[in-house]
């Protein structure tokens with residue numbers, strides 16, 4: 001058993017439905033065991049500036065389970081091990097992690113809970129090497145955190161994408177159009193693949209399968225030959241054509257120290273190409289941040305609550321420097337070292353790089369087999 005008395009929670013990265021449910025579960029389990037909880041405001045920024053709030057029964061009681069976003073905010077693209085700062089009018093990247101470690105020691109925080117995706121857990125592991133006790137919880141709508149079968153937020157994103165597909169379907173059918181939906185997911189096609197199945201799409205293009213436009217056109221023509229003059233296509237933001245490259249909207253921070261590429265435009269490219277080649281009016285809709293905001297599904301509320309309670313349970317058992325995971329459908333934990341994978345260097349550029357240890361769709365996944373069995377074209 002551990003002798004922890006005070007814990008703190010921080011969130012890093014894009015919001016995901018279920019964040020507040022995780023906070024609630026951690027704090028409730030902590031209170032039950034006489035442990036005080038705190039939350040750093042805006043994630044690593046709050047940790048660096050030592051800006052935190054007390055989290056207790058009253059702060060988590062006002063309907064936060066069903067609330068989107070996060071009551072303590074989140075830091076975006078913040079790697080305190082390699083953070084942009086201005087010195088003598090010049091932009092420089094510096095390591096501020098020792099200041100964060102000192103803040104945790106001064107505040108008497110015995111364990112830090114890090115709610116985030118691969119880059120957050122990379123920083124968590126880097127803090128563990130500096131002697132901080134950390135426990136990670138896998139958050140992201142992209143479902144791409146290594147070593148776990150599910151991240152919280154993902155189920156809600158799939159539900160939102162499914163509803164969007166249902167709505168696009170009626171427009172496609174009414175106007176005999178091709179309706180393309182670009183969904184998020186970075187370099188993993190989970191959202192695209194699962195929503196294509198649940199939303200009845202005809203084509204799903206994923207980053208894991210560089211697509212052949214001839215195959216996509218053949219699918220559209222095949223549908224036309226049976227009187228279906230419309231098609232619905234899901235395109236993952238990270239999808240790209242065979243021999244081509246990903247659609248980049250923006251490069252942040254000169255590519256240093258953070259997740260440096262903002263994806264966007266893949267859906268528009270696909271829609272334009274289809275219209276050019278088939279003559280059928282084709283329209284793209286980019287679902288964007290609607291996938292990340294708002295109320296979590298029941299599945300995400302339950303998963304978040306399970307992860308939060310498990311994280312606190314691990315702290316009580318003295319199991320630190322781990323990530324809560326789902327393994328064969330059951331709650332479990334793995335070492336942060338395993339989550340980091342090849343990206344071992346402390347403070348290294350992280351998230352969406354070739355070194356990061358993302359969980360992408362594999363060709364033997366049931367979802368791939370199911371999609372192929374029911375005739376969804378995967379662009380190959």
Ligand code: F6P
Nearest residue numbers: 014140141142184185186263292
């Ligand atoms: O990782 C979550 C996510 O929403 C991705 O799906 C998307 O590529 C990215 O974040 C967008 O990042 P930002 O909020 O910085 O625009």
